[in-house]
Amino acid sequence: MMDGFLKRFEHVLDPFEDQGDPASREDGANGVNRIGHLEPLPDTANAFIWHFAKQAKWPLIGLLVIGGLTGLIEAVMFTGVGWLIDAMESTEPSQLLAEHFWLIASLFFVTLIGRALVLFAGSVLEEQMIAPSFFNRIRWQSYRRVIEQSYTFFQNDFAGRLAQKVQQGGQATGDFVITILQTFWSFVTFVILTATILGAIDWRMTAVLALWSLGYVWIIRNILPQIRILGRERANANSVWTGRVVDSFTNILSVKLFDSTRKEDAFVKNGFANYVEAVRRLCRALTTIRTAIAVLNGLMMTGVGWVAVIGWQAGSISTGGVAAALGLVLRLNQMSGWMMFNINGLVRNYGTIQDAVATISPRPTLVDKPDAAVLSVRKGGVSFEDITFHYGKGSGIIEHFNLTIRPGEKVGLVGRSGAGKTTLVNLLLRLYDVESGRITIDGQNISAVTQASLRAAIGVVTQDTGLLHRSIRENIAYGRSDVSDAEIYEAARRANAASFIPTLRDPKGNAGYKATVGERGIKLSGGQRQRIAIARVLFKDAPILILDEATSALDSEVEAAIQENLNVMMQGKTVIAIAHRLSTIASLDRLIVIDEGRIVEEGRHQDLIGKDGLYAQLWRRQSGGFLGELAAEAAQ
Numbered sequence: 001m002m003d004g005f006l007k008r009f010e011h012v013l014d015p016f017e018d019q020g021d022p023a024s025r026e027d028g029a030n031g032v033n034r035i036g037h038l039e040p041l042p043d044t045a046n047a048f049i050w051h052f053a054k055q056a057k058w059p060l061i062g063l064l065v066i067g068g069l070t071g072l073i074e075a076v077m078f079t080g081v082g083w084l085i086d087a088m089e090s091t092e093p094s095q096l097l098a099e100h101f102w103l104i105a106s107l108f109f110v111t112l113i114g115r116a117l118v119l120f121a122g123s124v125l126e127e128q129m130i131a132p133s134f135f136n137r138i139r140w141q142s143y144r145r146v147i148e149q150s151y152t153f154f155q156n157d158f159a160g161r162l163a164q165k166v167q168q169g170g171q172a173t174g175d176f177v178i179t180i181l182q183t184f185w186s187f188v189t190f191v192i193l194t195a196t197i198l199g200a201i202d203w204r205m206t207a208v209l210a211l212w213s214l215g216y217v218w219i220i221r222n223i224l225p226q227i228r229i230l231g232r233e234r235a236n237a238n239s240v241w242t243g244r245v246v247d248s249f250t251n252i253l254s255v256k257l258f259d260s261t262r263k264e265d266a267f268v269k270n271g272f273a274n275y276v277e278a279v280r281r282l283c284r285a286l287t288t289i290r291t292a293i294a295v296l297n298g299l300m301m302t303g304v305g306w307v308a309v310i311g312w313q314a315g316s317i318s319t320g321g322v323a324a325a326l327g328l329v330l331r332l333n334q335m336s337g338w339m340m341f342n343i344n345g346l347v348r349n350y351g352t353i354q355d356a357v358a359t360i361s362p363r364p365t366l367v368d369k370p371d372a373a374v375l376s377v378r379k380g381g382v383s384f385e386d387i388t389f390h391y392g393k394g395s396g397i398i399e400h401f402n403l404t405i406r407p408g409e410k411v412g413l414v415g416r417s418g419a420g421k422t423t424l425v426n427l428l429l430r431l432y433d434v435e436s437g438r439i440t441i442d443g444q445n446i447s448a449v450t451q452a453s454l455r456a457a458i459g460v461v462t463q464d465t466g467l468l469h470r471s472i473r474e475n476i477a478y479g480r481s482d483v484s485d486a487e488i489y490e491a492a493r494r495a496n497a498a499s500f501i502p503t504l505r506d507p508k509g510n511a512g513y514k515a516t517v518g519e520r521g522i523k524l525s526g527g528q529r530q531r532i533a534i535a536r537v538l539f540k541d542a543p544i545l546i547l548d549e550a551t552s553a554l555d556s557e558v559e560a561a562i563q564e565n566l567n568v569m570m571q572g573k574t575v576i577a578i579a580h581r582l583s584t585i586a587s588l589d590r591l592i593v594i595d596e597g598r599i600v601e602e603g604r605h606q607d608l609i610g611k612d613g614l615y616a617q618l619w620r621r622q623s624g625g626f627l628g629e630l631a632a633e634a635a636q
């Protein structure tokens, strides 16, 4: 029953709310999916916190009210104890209830019902309304912006680090807001009320409290920052030694082959020793701050106690007043240590938000135009028109490159390693924007159409296609939803993968097409992975095909078996193939020989052999094998 009741509050905030849901990125029935049109998230920590706080305005205002009430109830309870003692002192025991009914009833109500209600409301606000929805809304909105970033963005960072920023950004922002509105605010309310109540008993007590507050602020401003610095040093030392361990574990084969475990031990121990030293420094500072607070609180309690006793002796303070004052300061003593811990958490969370914002908030650099149309491929003609591109380096790579590929033509890109072949196909896929010139497909500039429609029109098999940590079936059908088993089997058969897939079994016992691939799943050989990638592209059936070393990981037998299916797959499509093993592309309609980002020769295989240029040199060096270093030297 309680569960059902609490569930009602979970829907106050929708964790998946954003500027439109993912479906609304699509522009109605024609399904235009435009990248880069989500409002970026604010790029400073304050604005980021505020941006999300506004989205949860009412629950957070509720939290503020509850935070204040929590402080108030604490103060009322201690003051009530004072009133009760005074009432007891001045009344016959048998008359206590009759004479002080309202006082006792009120204390009873506040302690039993009011306090429980406030705590319950606070819990519901925090645990049901805010924690699951608010935290995760921040993560969801962050994730959606990060995934829209360019390929370069992901190449320049660690995937794990990016995921961590999305995860931690939500956690830190949520924790920060809750700590400020609930914990910090209830503490401040309690301190203000205590100061007021003590002032009503004896102004000197308030003076003691004021001095205590100054001391507390001094500690926060002077000692706490050192803790922060030492905490960061400890975190850095921690990542150094764990980084060393991860490096050794990742490269375990090298460690084992070179029998370097002892050396690794020493290397890791050295990092670990630095970490231990950093922990010790931090712990010394923690003891210092805890002692400082203990002394300060001791002074505050004895100060207020002293005033209470002399006031009582002088008759200006009642016994109940003494009890209330001592109760309040004892509680304050308890709260202040806990508050210091929270303030430290606040500062740490703020730093985490600053880090997360730097990763999450930059605008994506490669976006669709607001009016980007859907690419319409009628024939599949591709044209590189005077393009220049240097990976932002100023010069080199691709300079004023021109190439027109007729619809349905099959061209091979040939050249030494580093000549710029992969760069050209990446530009066609718009993984990077050209610096000048333009690339068109059937006359449409690829930068004027949506990236989604561009990439939907191109099937790519690369040397090392990454498979997602999902089932084989999901990997083959990746990007499509309504697919039948029969279609999947057919694609696998044509990619020559149907023979090995049924024999697979992952550690969880899933077999065949249901087996999971990836780090914790089954391990496939390079050739097996490549065949899955080919099945995926066969399945996609796009009008333009890019084969970048698509069969390099296969043995000649499997390659020959697939080649037939590849030839069938290539029918009616425009194909750009890259291969170092020239025999695999020699039969294509036209070979384009590239050197230092320029076309140096082009034509059919026989013509190029006849020309006795770079291609002929590369071909001679091959002797049926790969183009190696020798070929590169020979070609210079």
Ligand SMILES: Nc1ncnc2c1ncn2[C@@H]1O[C@H](COP(=O)(O)OP(=O)(O)OP(=O)(O)O)[C@@H](O)[C@H]1O
Residues within 6 Å of the ligand: 155, 391, 397, 415, 416, 417, 418, 419, 420, 421, 422, 423, 424
């Ligand atoms: N992300 C990148 N940032 C900067 N420079 C890059 C990047 N990727 C490639 N390059 C540089 O661009 C040049 C062309 O590389 P590219 O990968 O296009 O060559 P390639 O002809 O495909 O070579 P290979 O046959 O070895 O795959 C190389 O000099 C390479 O160092």
